[in-house]
Amino acid sequence: MAFDFKKEYKEFYMPKNKPEIVTVPKANYIAVRGKGNPNEEGGAYQQAISILYAVAYTLKMSYKTDYKIDGFFEYVVPPLEGFWWQDNVDGVDYSNKDTFNWVSVIRLPEFITKHDFDWAVETATKKKKLDCSSAEFLTIDEGLCVQIMHLGPFDDEPATVEIMNAYLEQNGYANDMNDKRLHHEIYLSDARKVAPEKWKTVIRHPIKKK
Structure with a gap:
């Protein structure tokens, strides 16, 4: 399992x-930062999600490549998470989504190092033909x-x-x-299906x- x-x-x-x-x-995450309405079709948030999952699945499937991660074991990619804030707003103003700042993240297993992460960003960029350079290795x-x-x-x-x-x-x-x-949210449902x-x-x- x-x-x-x-x-x-x-x-x-x-x-x-x-x-x-x-x-x-404390834990390590793949992270992409951005601003704007998360519901904007093809907007910065949706692009960030594509990058997160590209890197996450490159790491998850690394055992099927020539690149070997020390201490690797098979795992389920953790759920998408997000940290949200708005400048000069106490809490969150849900009525004004265009002013959102966000850091979207997916948790990494402890055995993933910064070196492994850098390999995954480079590999995902090449294989998925998607610029993943905005992804960062973030400790929270x-x-x-x-x-x-x-x-x-x-x-x-x-x-x-x-x-x-x-x-x-x-x-x-x-x-x-x-x-x-x-403000931190963890998304346990697939909004496309539920x-x-x-x-x-x-x-x-x-x-x-x-």
Whole structure:
């Protein structure tokens, strides 16, 4: 059986539909940064997703090539994730998607090194005929966070965030979002195949004790 991050780390990928406090360990990611509306057809966000998956699957299938990764074992490519913010906005203004800044990421297994990553970017660029040079090897240490499973369309997230905020207030915590600690989403549903009311999205916010 291929290693599946969602199953092995359920506490980070499969939270309940009520808020919970977690300490998220440091991990490495494939990342692409950008700006603009994620729904724009053929826009920067959709291009970024193509690059992420091109690099991710090049690494996943590397064992079938001449390139050997030390310590490699077969694994399921983890779900797409995103860190989001808007300049001069506290939280997220879902009504103004054109002003989004984002870092889209896919988690990497621990055995993938920067050298392996660089090989995958170069290989994916050649084989997929897709410029993957905007992909970066990014280490993120989220630390103390609150998270919840949001069920439904992305535009309904504010109500779920309000539940998270109320939980923090009741339990002596406060949001700790800044230019380094950001609104974080993990996408567990394929939006092309699943009805919006059934979309599952982990929402995670950085927090601190009051």
